[in-house]
Amino acid sequence: MEKILMTEMEVRDMLGIGRTTFWRMRRQGGFPTPINMGTRSLRFRRHDVEAWVSEGGVH
Numbered sequence: 001m002e003k004i005l006m007t008e009m010e011v012r013d014m015l016g017i018g019r020t021t022f023w024r025m026r027r028q029g030g031f032p033t034p035i036n037m038g039t040r041s042l043r044f045r046r047h048d049v050e051a052w053v054s055e056g057g058v059h
Contacts, residue, residue, distance in 0.1 A: 011044050
């Protein structure tokens with residue numbers, strides 16, 4: 001069964017990018033909005049990340 005929610009590390013691994021690039025992309029806008037799971041825990045919907053990639057989100 002494929003996970004529906006992904007951690008930051010899982011998203012970075014999927015995109016093949018590092019932490020600094022990941023945060024730069026988020027700061028620039030357009031990146032899928034995360035789900036706040038607590039004070040220091042974000043998750044991203046796999047479907048949102050895949051849709052963003054298919055729309056040309058990764059440069």
